[in-house]
Structure formats: C-alpha cells, structure tokens
Amino acid sequence: MKQINSSSRARRAAQAVAAGAAIALAAAGCSASPGGGAAPASGGIAVVALTQEPGMLSPMFSTQSGSTLALAFVVEPLFTTLDTGERVANLAAEIPTQENGMVSEDGLTVTYTVREGITWSDGEPFTTDDLAFTIDVTKEPGTLAIPDAEYASIASYAVKDPQTIDVTFTAPQPNYLNLFTQVLPQHRFDGPSIAEDHPELREPTGTGPFKIEKWTSGDEIAFVRNDNYWRPDTQPLLDGVTVKINPDLTTAVGGFTRGEFDLVFGLTAGDLDEVAEAVESGAPIELHEKPENTGFVEWLWLNNSDSGQLGTPHPVLGDPAIREAIDRGIDREGVLNDVLGGFGTLSNSLVYSGFGGELTETVPYDPEAARKLLDEAGWTLGSDGVRTKDGVRASLKFQTISGDEVRALYQQVIQQNLKDIGIETTIENVPSNIMFGDAADGGLLATGDFDLMMSRAGKLPDPSEWMMEFRTANIPAGPDAPGYSYAWWSNPEYDALVDTVTSELDPELREEAVHAANELFAAERPAIPIYASPTAWAWSSKLQGVTDDSWNGPWDTTSSVHWSFSGTGE
Template identity: 50%
Template sequence: MDGTQAKLGPEMARDWLLRHRLNRRQMLVSSAAAGLGAMTGLPRRASAQSATPTAGGRAVIALIQEPGQMNPYFNGQSGSFLSVLACDPLFTADAAGNYLPVLAAEVPTVENGGISEDFLTITYTLRDGILWSDGEPLTADDFVFSYEVYANPDSTPLLGAQYSFIESVEAIDPLTFQVVMNGINPGYLRLWDNGSPVQPMHRYESTAITQDDPLARMPLGTGPFVFTEWRTGDEIILDRNPNYRVADQPYLDGITIRVTPEKEAAVASYLAGDFDTIYFFTTGDLQALTQAELDGAPIEIALQEIPGSTEWLWLNLSDQGDLSIPHPVLGDPLVREAIDHALDRETVIEEVLGGFGFVIGSSIYTGFAAVDLPAAAYDPERANALLDEAGWVAGEDGIREKDGVRASLRYQTIAGDQVRELYQQVVQQNLADVGIEVLIENVPSNTIFGSWEEGGIFSRGDYDILMSRDGGDIDPSEFTPLFVSSQIPSEENPAGLNRVRYNSEEYDAAVADGESTLDQAARQEAYARAAEVFARDRPSIGLYASAWGWSWNERLQGVTTDNWDGMWPSSATWFVEG
C-alpha cells in the first residue's frame, strides 16, 4: 500500500458496512463463478501522521500464540514471525510484488551482472556499514554460514524448498557473495527473507544448530529492535537497536510483547486501550473492530487491498503418516470432493465473519500467476450422491460407514480463538448433514506446529483435518512446495513441508516446470496446470480467503501497512503520543 492509504473514518466505515451488507450475496455469487471475488470499495488507511515523530516510549503488543522460539529459521509457528521486529530481509516487495533491496545494495539482474547468462549463479551485494545489533558487522560470511546451517544434517532449520536448489554459497569479499544453483530457481529473491532471516556466524560455535538451542530462541538481527528478555508465558521484551542502519530510528525505546492466549480477552483489553495492537488479528475480528471504531473506540484499521491468506482445511491423505496406507476416509478422492460441496462458505463468510472474506476456487489466486477457477458450489445433494457413489452408507445414527470404517474425523485448529470455533461449528454441521461425523479437538499451537523432533501432529501426520492459514503469496513457488512429494516429512526428511502427504507425479511435474525457468509466461502456464490438478485432487480445501486487516491504537503513530507483511515491517517508524 506504499504508505498512502485512505483514512477509514466513522462515516466511511458506516458506508462500507452498509454497502457491504447489501452487496455481499451478489459478490459471493460472482466470486464463486470466477474463482475469486473482488471486494470493491474496500477501505484502507494508514495511521495519521504527526508533524514530527517523537522519540521514546514503548509499544505494547498482545501475543495470542506464543511460539517455542522467535527465530522462524528454526520454527514455523506464527508467533515466530514477529522476528521481523528484530531481523531484516535481504529484499522486500512493494504492493505490486516488485522486489526492493533491504540488506542488499541492489536487486541482482542479468543487466547489472548479478545473474549469470545460464541463470545458475546469482551474485548478491550487501549494503556497506550494516551492523548486527551487538555491533558486529554484517558480512557475506554470515550468508555462507546461514546456508551451511541449512545444509548441516545435524541442524534443524525449517526453511522453504527454494534452499534445496542451492549447490553452494561462497563469499567473494566482505560485501559480496555468490549462490550457485543446481537448477534454475525463480525464488532467488526470497532467500533470507522474513521467514528465514540471515543468521550471525559470530554468535554460534558451529553450524549444527537445533531448535532447542537457547541462542536460537531469540534471534540476533540487524532490525530496529533487539530481543533482550523472554519470560515464558508472560512477556517478551525488545529494546531499541542502537546500531540500526537508519539514523535516528527506531523512534520507540522498545516493544513489550505480552502473552495473552485468550483471543477474546486480548481484544477486549485492546479496545480498552491496554494494548497498542495484537499479533495477530484474523478475518473474524474485522467486523467487531469496525463496529468498535464506529462506536468511538480509539483505534485505527487498515484492510488489505487484495485477498489475504486462505483458511485451509489440511486433509491428511495418509493413515497416521504411513505413506503406504491411505487415510481410511480422506484417502478417497470422492470423499474429499463431497466435503468440498458440503461446505456452506457463504454462511461462514456472511454470518460468522460479517462478510469479510472471499470465496476462492484456486490454490493460486494472487500474484502474476493467479489462476481463475470456479469454487465448488454448496450442494449437499451432490455431496450425498458422491458419498453414495463411493460406497459410504449411512448407519442408524446417520453417520456413514464403509468396510467397517466409520466416517468420523477429528477437526483441529489452535485453541482459544472463539471466532474460529464458530465456523468450525458450521463446518461440523455441514458435514453431519451429509453423514460425516466431525469431532472438534482444538489444541495449543505447539502441539500442531511443533517440529518432527518435537512430535508436532502436523509434521508427524497424527491428525485428520487441521485448519490454519497459508497462501496468497507474491510468487506461487512460496506455496506450491507444500504439496510436492519430495517435501513429505519423514525420519529422513523431518523438515518436509508436505504435511498432508499428497503424492502426485502430475502435480510434481507442473510445479517443477514452474520452478525451472525465469520466463514468467512459461511459469504462469505451468502453475495454471498445477492449480488445475490441485483443484481436481483436493489435497486440501480452502474455506475462504481472508479480507486481511490490521488494527492499532490511535496513540501509536507512524504505522504503514503493505499487502504482504502488514504493519510489522514499519516498526522502525512507529512512535507513541501521550
């Protein structure tokens, strides 16, 4: 949004709500037909700016999901991405998806000599004078070290599949390093991004860094703030980085993150002025926040211009992670298709989310390769017919059975989010209506997203249906690896990303074609094939795409948002009034 957002005042918000309610059904119908709806007139805004930022003071953030550690290099839990307060990426992207240098001095291209003619060698040049928060200089050796951590079999990083394309990383001089790929990789600008920040070589004794390493728990970075203290279950303290790369920033003395696992209590405290913001708000919060602002709450709201991440129903296709045995219920593609048609998405979006959501039909719906595919129509009769065709017969209690197996599924998400629990109940009733029993068993974040070594149920395959958000990325290659067969987790591949255990040669080939060229037209065609295979096989099912938004107390100034990382990358310019 480039920091130029329209203010959502009470009159505009009231107009938005009125128009939204009047046109929601029409928009849902059109979005289902096109695969994705556009919420026209979506309000967006930035914090009103004071003439002169004032230094000092602290912001207070409520953290709903406390992760095991804050370093996303080693932890995929959502709270770990607050590391953006302390760590900088090599590149960032503007609202249109164009990459911009942050730690890098420039974006490598063929024209500036940063990309070799065979597209296999990428030369990165760092900005001069950047320091780690402890005063040590950032050098090319840190990037070499970070790759060696990834490559060390005794280390346990959780990184994107794009790192598997790297053949070697070599420091040319203190500010220059080269990455040699073992194949063309269009994700070269996403290496060392917010989800996998560069690691400081001088902080560790070896590259064998594990997730329980106390030094890895609170990352050392080059960003505006420094992690200084963590009292588990209570609060996390960040203080101003005195060595930050931008003179006179950050303006705040620091940020206090308060662990507040009950979402509703956190929102109530936020509206009462106890918190400056919450990590994180969901689509389900937007209706209440908008109404609260109409009622005079001292808050600001910014809504993303494009659809955000999707609330996915991740379907376990294996039996307790055993790839040799299909899941007794979800392993049947007709059952997955029936579930898709049984979902009343319109009710979820309209009645639970207050209309703040989109119906999607495609797994790739943002960025240059967005694919328009129709969403499955809400059609219980069709769902019942599919289950009949598959041989699932209703028992005396109405729940279907086949070959002695009862169509009973655990449905889990992170505990403590009452809005999510509401649409879980809609899904539960939708599936009961077609003879599938759903047992809601929500658990803490660590239980779901813990690593393979920690026994995380997502990684280990110890679940039936899990629900969390993902997708809506700048580039499809950030999402598609979640479903390629080489990313299935195992003892030999504990960091694998394909936790639904989807195994499709056709999908693998389409994704490989999209990742093996820098020709955007060819990539677009390849990802269109991947999206079509995904829509046919339904390894996961999208419930809705978020109308993503952020909110903060009006005393917190200097906030801007973007379409990819929200308000968090602007923390260096935050300041408090009063």
C-alpha cells in the first residue's frame, strides 16, 4: 500500500493546481466481517452524506450516480456481482449455465429462477410475473426506462410458474446475468406505460433490508428498516439510514472527518489525504485500500461532432491532431504525484476492469511534441497564445460536475496544460442533472451541446454495456430520443467489435475483440483517460459489520443488512 501523503488540500492548492479525479472510494464501513469484533446489536440510525442529489432513486430510470443509493438499501438484483467480477445468486435460486441445462445449447434461451418466499417491502409476493413486467416496461414504445443493454435483445419470454421464467434472445448474450439488476413491482403500476411523475420512479419499492420512509428535497432521504425483509435468518440491525444532502463534497468530507457522518457517498481521490490526516489526528475512521481492484477512470470526453450533428465534425475536436495534442499535452503523472499523493495508476484502455480489462500505457507527457503536431496540422499560434486554422480558433468550453472542489482544481491543471500548447479552454461547470439529463431537459451529453467534459465512468464486471456507450446506435437520434453520448463518435470498425463482444459466447474471441477495441479507441481518441483511481473505502469505526466484497463495495444490500453500532440496544 502506498504511503498516504498527509499534505492538506490548502497546501496542495498552493503547490499546484490540482484536479479532483474521482476515486472509487466511498466513505463506508468495510472489511469488518459481519459478527466480527464486538457483538452487533439492533438499533440506531447510520448517517450518510450525499452531495449530488438525484432526481429519482429508481436506477432503471436514472443516469445519475446518486440513484444507485437505492442498490445499497432498497433494490436487490437477481445476481450479486462480487469485487472479483464473479456473480452469485441473490434473489435468484441458482446461476443459469449450459452445464445445469438452464442455458440452451445455442445460447438463445435462458431459464431464470427466483427463490421462494421473497416479498416486496409492502408484503406482496415477489414472483417471475415481476420479471416479466420489467421486460414489458423496457419494451414499451417511448419508455422512460434506461435498461441494461441485454433487454434490447430479448425476443420473447414465457412465465412457467411463480418461480420460473424462460427468456429467449435474438442472439446469444454472454452477459445474460446482467438482466434484472432492478426488478419492478408489477402490483405498484397500472401497466408498462409509466409516466414521468409516477411515485415509484422517485421512491422505488424494493425487496431490500430498508425502505424509503420520507424524502425531503435538498435536506435528507430517510430509509427505515423493512419489517417484511424476506431473509428470516438475516434481518437488518439498524433502525434506519438517513442520507443528508450536502451542498458540496468539501462540506461532506469535513463533516465526515469531524464525526458528523458515518459514511460519505462518492469521495474523490483528492480527499484521501484529508481523511488520512483526520485518522492520524485520532479521528475514529478507518481506511482500507484494495490495490488488486482498479477503481473508476476519470475521463476527458471530447465531442467529435458539431453541436449534436452526427457526421459533421466538431470544428476543433474533429481534427485528429487536436485530439492527439490534448492527449500528449496533459501531465497525468503530475496530477497523480503532486495532487493525489501517488494514489492511482495510469491507463490508456477503454476497458480497464472486469472481463478483458487491461491497463495499457498512456502516451508520455510531451508538450513540445504536442506543439509540433499542431504546427504540422496547420494550427497557427496567434499573438494571444491561441491557435487558429482556417479562421477557427482552438477555443473550447470545458465542463465538469459542479460542487467538487478538488475536481475543479484538477480541471484547472488541464486548462493550464492545454494553454501551454495553444488551446484555450473556458470553464463552465454544471450540476450533474444538466450534464447527464435527457435532451428534452437540456442535458448536454444528450444534445451534444458541449466541447470538453470530464467525469468518471467505465468500471463494470462485463464490458458489453460500457462498450455500447460508444456504439453509433447508442447516439441519440433526435431531441426526443432518450440517452446520451459521451463522444458523439461513429466508427463502423468499432461497432463491429462491439457486436462481437455482446454476442460471442467463446471467451477467447470476446477478449480478442475487447483488446482490439481498446487499441482502436486509443488510436482514434474519441475520449481521453486521465487516470485510474484505486479502490478504497473509508468508514466510521463506530459502524460494525460492513463488508466490501461486492462490486460496489459496501454500497450493496448484502452489506447494509449487517450494519450495526456496537453496544447499542433496542
């Protein structure tokens, strides 16, 4: 484990303009196994700090990271993904395979079975009718759902009994266990056509150990114990969890180090030093790093099209020389070592985690080479230090999610790096709902109304869904189309590789396609990775029984059900 750099945020800002590249680090209880240490007791309310309040908590209908809080307390998947990428049965009775006869020889039909005795938090039975209804919602014309990619390949289904459903796909789906990450309760809806204001989208009913009691916008979300939790031998120990909405991450981290919060959802790598300083000063906090697991990559999204007009190159970023110059002009090592205390790694791969993931080498920091590229491509340096070509200034709007002090500093590092090679950037940061919102709501990624954007993404156990983000078919076709595009980039060769990855059952051929896509993506540079964060967790030492062996660490119902405060009583 690396030695933690104990310099404060203020000193880091004075020494260098630093960026807040996000770590896959959530301030949450971890590593202590259920039942470890003092005997757990029931009662008490854990307090979580959140900075990016989502518009809704139903993950199937939201692209905001805050909505995944529901997966920590309320919503349970059929299959839980471990931090190794392996999937294990959760609501499912068993894992379907060809060996046990639950996957057909041609790979087209999968039999899903669910455990008996599962109930929703309102006491109604959970059955395969709910799975069928979930499929129907994803197939409804004009649906508001943003389902996992595998739903689009479902040709038909047949409910055999309350615990069994056969799902037939149009083509083999190697990631078929990715279905039913969220199941919708059929009895809570009038039909598969769901209105935007339906209460289940904002406050979903689930099968998890907690349920939503009250949501006061701008203040808090209160989760309480689910008295109908279906696991008789594993009942939630806490009375509840209160999620407090904070104005920004700086406030949340400060509150955490002072003991005001037990957990923080979504710390950044730049905050690790501050948490470490608190630990060194005696704060009741523990840190746990998992060097074997790569965390999220911080990406620079380059708009390859002009204002959402696919096929019309962006006047600046449409030039490959500009994209390569940006890549060579960013001092990643400086960010890692001078800003983030050496935590993190560098990677040039689109797919860097899970199946087929690899950490390939980035191009070296070489501003002189970047300048030479631009000179040779006809981008002439003006008297104001900004390059022009054919009357077009190399001037770009640069945006990331507002409210993150460290990331904003990081952004300024990149701004200065690009200025040094003659590319001007203007910072205009926005809330996450503006960045990731639908086109109808003015979402920037959805409308293509951006130049440079920065956020973290791509950490998934299987590459299919992540790679499809950059497929031509996933680019919004019009102002009323759902979804968004990180790069507004279209490449037929890439599309063909994605088709292989999403349909090929032979793992060797799939992996070859993933690696080929990584090479193509690195060469074309529709987006540029800044760095890969480590996976680490921090938590209040008062909180016991929290595990971090799921893909989302402690943010999983298999963890939160065990949370307790040692010594508390009912």
